[in-house]
Amino acid sequence: MTDMPPSSTRTTSPGADPSRAGRLGLTGLALSMLTASLGVSIANVALPTLAHALDVPFQAVQWVVLAYLLAVTVAIVGAGRLGDALGRRRVLSAGLVLFALASAFCGLAPSFGLLIAARALQGLGAAVLMALTLALVRETVAAERTGAAMGLLGTTSAIGTALGPSMGGLLIAAAGWRAVFIVLVPAALAALLLIRRGLPAAPTPTPTTAPRQGLDLPGTLVLAFSLGAYALAMTRPHGPDTAAFILLGITALGIAIFVAVERCARAPLIRPAALREPLLASALICNLLIATVIMTTLVVAPFYLSHTLGLGTARVGLVMSVGPVLSALTGLPLGRLVDRGDAGLMAVAGLAAMATGAALLALLPTWFGLTGYLAGILVLTPGYQLFQAANNTQIMAKVPADRRGVTSGMLGLARNLGLVTGAAVMGAIFAAAAGGNVTTAGADAVARGLRITFATAALLMLTGIVIALVGRRVAERPASAVRSRRDRS
DSSP states (O other), X not given: OXXXXXXXXXXXXXXXXXXHHHHHXXXXXXXXXXXXXXXXXXXXXXXXXXXXXXXXXXXXXXXXXXXXXXXXXXXHHHHHHHHHHHOHHHHHHHHHHHHXXXXXXXHHOSSHHHHHHHHHHHHHHHHHXXXXXXXXXXXXXXXXXXXXXXXXXXXXXXHHHHHHHHHHHHHHHHHOTTHHHHXXXXXXXXXXXXXXXXXXXXXXXXXXXXXXXXXXXXXXXXXXXXXXXXXXXXXXXXXXXXXXXXXXXXXXXXXXXXXXXXXXXXXXXXXXXXXXXXHHHHHHHXXXXXXXXXXXXXXXXXXXXXXXXXXXXXXHHHHHTHHHHHXXXXXXXXXXXXXXXXXXXXXXXXXXXXXXXXXXXXXXXXXXXXXXXXXXXXHHHHHHXXXXXXXXXXXXXXXXXXXXXXXXHHHHHHHHHHHHHIIIIIHHHHHHHTTSXXXXXXXXXXXXXXXXXXXXXXXXXXXXXXHHHHHHHHHHHHHHHHHHHHHHO
């Protein structure tokens, strides 16, 4: 990415429109992100009702969530590349139409099997939404407002996460489980209307704009197959087993084949050289690590709050909503802060805050109980939002315009893989530290599991800081060498 200007350069993005149309476009992007986020969170609360209404066991009904997440994980990079090839506004519009239709099919599904199929289609639409909202920011706002726009998208994503359970509960009580899917139809259509009115049909052509490339269908299919095998391995209902290891072996083989295919492809889905670009490589790894830590809070918190602190279900839900609500409140202000400073250093500061928050979660609950737990969350969550806004801003500012879609998809993929990996790996660490069976573990055992799991999370964040700093230093080295040669001449 050394062919792009540094993030400190403030220029107006091609196609960015500060007028009413530009604001409509940004609102449409934010609503798209909100809709995709609601697609996950609003369905979680419906699982018990669905198990009863459709007469399926709990292990099966979890596929209402898993089908959506698997589809997003498998398709998100391909969706970004499709946007680069065919036009990002056009593909985002098609994704919103697919999401709306799939949501309607979910609400009308007469059987459990058809509901799962519709949820997978909904996930494919969500993959487009998640991949292209970030990519379109540079075509919607001026460069000096990119951080604020990224913060706004983080805010709406957090609002979707926080709003989903309560909205879903109200809809189920008032109109039944089908309403939690039907309500997503007007949300997607409203986003579509705003996108069509507020975004330019295509970026303003410039002399340096690269021609659009074709689609890499073989690479897309091999990557999707490999990611699907990995996600299935990580979501085995009873933990690691023979099937999980077979799936991991298939994943490794698939990735090897993917690399070989990409080296021979005329227009590769992911250029092998891109993964050697230090800033992008470090950003992807850090994105995976921070998502792993965020998932840790979702895996550990319910057991600690109920088993160790003795909170009832309603209070557990209230405490767990603190993180998403705080994310919603801090996303936009932190995004504006990113616009005023060095995005790379801000990303490192976000990782440092997350490391501090994870360390506090490992230590303070032992002494202060619920107050200590909340103190850790109050540090961890803004750190996450700061990192997301800064990391997305610095990467999307440097990537060439014809690769924004696939790069945004890669960032989304790293996040999703982190969530999937966090649920499996950090959940296993928590269970082992608590004595093996978390559901029957005593209060002290669960507290011990909390300490060990969040200490591990703090180490992951310290690793992320090192990776980010090394990536930044390596990326700056060529520019320094050029300046040195110029000085000598």
